[in-house]
Amino acid sequence: MTEADVAILDAPEPLSHHVAERLVAEIVAAQAARGSATVVLTGGGMGVRTLAAVADLDTSAVDWSRVDVWWGDERFVPADDDERNDGQARAALLDQLDLDPARVHPVPAADAVGSAEEAAERYAAELAAVSAAAGNRPADGTAVPAFDVLMLGVGPDAHVASLFPELDAVAEQRATVVAVHDAPKPPPHRVTLTLPAINAARQVWLVVAGADKAGAVALAAHGAAAQQVPAAGVRGTERTVWFLDTAAAARLPETGDAESA
Numbered sequence: 194m195t196e197a198d199v200a201i202l203d204a205p206e207p208l209s210h211h212v213a214e215r216l217v218a219e220i221v222a223a224q225a226a227r228g229s230a231t232v233v234l235t236g237g238g239m240g241v242r243t244l245a246a247v248a249d250l251d252t253s254a255v256d257w258s259r260v261d262v263w264w265g266d267e268r269f270v271p272a273d274d275d276e277r278n279d280g281q282a283r284a285a286l287l288d289q290l291d292l293d294p295a296r297v298h299p300v301p302a303a304d305a306v307g308s309a310e311e312a313a314e315r316y317a318a319e320l321a322a323v324s325a326a327a328g329n330r331p332a333d334g335t336a337v338p339a340f341d342v343l344m345l346g347v348g349p350d351a352h353v354a355s356l357f358p359e360l361d362a363v364a365e366q367r368a369t370v371v372a373v374h375d376a377p378k379p380p381p382h383r384v385t386l387t388l389p390a391i392n393a394a395r396q397v398w399l400v401v402a403g404a405d406k407a408g409a410v411a412l413a414a415h416g417a418a419a420q421q422v423p424a425a426g427v428r429g430t431e432r433t434v435w436f437l438d439t440a441a442a443a444r445l446p447e448t449g450d451a452e453s454a
């Protein structure tokens with residue numbers, strides 16, 4: 194957590210509201226600066242709760258047709274499975290917005306492709322193509338667009354996206370997207386951005402609530418190795434922010450540098 198900002202809120206509800214307000218502000222700022230905004234969503238409890246909080250805000254300052262939406266990870270299940278991060282995000286928020294469907298980029302579902310590897314390859318190719326179209330880097334399969342804000346949940350085991358401790362995916366250094374087949378949290382088959390892809394984002398936000406996450410947060414704060422504590426291995430190129438509730442922050446050594454939010 195060195196060089197990261199920390200914002201601590203009393204409980205999950207004010208936390209999700211705070212992150213939602215910050216997200217809308219960053220989208221407005223990105224559109225003012227660059228014409229469009231690119232966000233990467235997370236699944237999980239606080240990820241979906243934050244999207245529901247955005248739905249409660251006045252977002253008239255956002256031009257939703259100029260927002261690109263990606264996911265940091267996806268559960269490799271059929272498109273209509275309730276476990277899909279994509280489906281949960283659409284139900285919580287996306288279906289209520291005037292998004293450009295061509296700018297919403299779900300990971301291919303298990304009933305659309307033959308394997309999680311194929312889903313990962315297609316997702317990586319789409320990331321590279323959008324990146325190249327924006328003039329960033331050649332579409333060689335190892336590029337990602339310039340994400341403005343990439344949000345992550347953190348599991349009690351310190352996993353982020355579908356990067357779980359000690360699995361090969363955490364060590365991936367070249368591919369932007371990989372398949373995961375032995376996730377300890379069900380469902381076992383998943384597709385995830387890798388650490389290099391996550392760490393290409395301008396801002397990486399970790400949104401964490403609950404006492405069961407306090408140990409993971411403390412380990413990340415102590416600078417543990419990413420292989421054992423994946424949450425310790427993420428950072429934005431411009432900014433990294435930990436948004437915590439008091440329960441998740443309970444085992445931080447000293448939070449004197451925390452934002453009072």
Ligand SMILES: O=C1O[C@H](COP(=O)(O)O)[C@@H](O)[C@H](O)[C@H]1O
Nearest residue numbers: 235236237238239346347348354
């Ligand atoms: O399975 C997943 O879990 C993580 C963390 O979820 P949480 O409910 O413990 O906050 C989430 O970030 C990831 O997107 C999701 O696929």
